[in-house]
Amino acid sequence: xxxxxxxxxxxxxxKSLAKTSTVYAPISKNGEILFDEISDSSNLALxxxxxxxxxxxxxxxxxxxxxxxxxxxxKEAVSPSPFVVFGLNLKDLSxxxxxxxxxxxxxxxxFYLQRRNAAxxxxxxxxxxxxxNGSDLTLEKRNGSYLAHSFTEKGNKLLELTLFxxxxxxxKIEEPKPNHFDELLLDSNLLAQAxxxxxxxxxxxxxxxxxxxxxxxxxxxxxxxxxxxxxEDKTSLDGSVCTRCRKWDACTLPRFAQIAGGHNFRxxxxxxxxxxxxxxxxxxxxxxxQVQCVACGRCQKYCPAGIDIExxxxxxxxDYKNAHTKKP
Numbered sequence: 001x002x003x004x005x006x007x008x009x010x011x012x013x014x015k016s017l018a019k020t021s022t023v024y025a026p027i028s029k030n031g032e033i034l035f036d037e038i039s040d041s042s043n044l045a046l047x048x049x050x051x052x053x054x055x056x057x058x059x060x061x062x063x064x065x066x067x068x069x070x071x072x073x074x075k076e077a078v079s080p081s082p083f084v085v086f087g088l089n090l091k092d093l094s095x096x097x098x099x100x101x102x103x104x105x106x107x108x109x110x111f112y113l114q115r116r117n118a119a120x121x122x123x124x125x126x127x128x129x130x131x132x133n134g135s136d137l138t139l140e141k142r143n144g145s146y147l148a149h150s151f152t153e154k155g156n157k158l159l160e161l162t163l164f165x166x167x168x169x170x171x172k173i174e175e176p177k178p179n180h181f182d183e184l185l186l187d188s189n190l191l192a193q194a195x196x197x198x199x200x201x202x203x204x205x206x207x208x209x210x211x212x213x214x215x216x217x218x219x220x221x222x223x224x225x226x227x228x229x230x231x232e233d234k235t236s237l238d239g240s241v242c243t244r245c246r247k248w249d250a251c252t253l254p255r256f257a258q259i260a261g262g263h264n265f266r267x268x269x270x271x272x273x274x275x276x277x278x279x280x281x282x283x284x285x286x287x288x289x290q291v292q293c294v295a296c297g298r299c300q301k302y303c304p305a306g307i308d309i310e311x312x313x314x315x316x317x318x319d320y321k322n323a324h325t326k327k328p
Contacts (some may be wrong), residue, residue, distance in 0.1 A: 210270025
């Protein structure tokens with residue numbers, strides 16, 4: 001028989017896990033919903049749509065020390081302790097699964113993978129759960145309870161908790177309906193063709209966007225699938241310790257493609273903004289068979305210039321289709 005947990009016990013589950021592990025979950029804080037470490041479960045926000053920063057920050061931190069050199073001795077970063085990311089929605093979970101593929105591609109990113117292996121992922125959804133979705137445990141909302149779907153040994157271990165009971169729960173929750181952005185992403189091949197075509201055939205689009213974009217990099221920082229970083233070395237004041245650091249970077253920033261000597265491969269903002277689209281919707285598709293976007297909407301919500309990626313993609317696809325429609 002399946003394992004279920006009453007809806008009223010979800011907060012108890014999060015609180016129980018927090019007693020033995022570090023638990024990160026979406027919470028309501030200062031009028032915003034964001035991922036943060038929890039000590040109790042009083043302010044959980046498990047029906048979140050967006051958070052300012054995606055949970056990728058627990059696997060690819062905004063700033064991290066990779067290793068230190070002290071008196072010619074290299075000391076690597078301490079291995080991460082086990083932790084739990086609780087209450088993921090399916091879009092953020094999908095993004096983590098995609099990041100796993102990216103980071104496992106040779107050369108593997110061992111720093112990311114160490115954190116990923118230390119993590120337990122618990123997702124919550126109103127959608128019907130089918131095959132393995134990349135979580136350790138997914139809780140499917142039913143009528144007054146959640147049906148537990150375990151996909152790993154970590155998930156099986158969680159089901160041993162007394163909060164989970166054997167039982168049956170009828171599904172009366174209406175299935176969430178995909179929005180236009182979700183439907184747009186279903187045809188990765190069409191999006192890739194339209195974006196690549198637009199470079200030569202719709203230059204006005206990128207000219208206009210280049211004038212609007214502020215080069216702030218926020219769209220990259222809030223994206224659950226952007227993973228560009230830069231590295232730098234920091235030396236202590238007395239010169240005894242040198243630390244290799246890695247931090248988030250963005251291909252939309254003016255100096256991202258600048259090399260020694262001052263040459264910049266993408267000197268204009270329209271080139272940088274197009275490159276961001278190309279990476280996500282063309283290169284991502286060619287490398288992994290899927291565009292690097294999950295339609296979470298963060299880039300649209302937090303862009304200070306009000307750029308709407310969904311509207312841009314819709315226009316590019318429409319223009320591409322019109323240009324390739326055979327006229328009688």
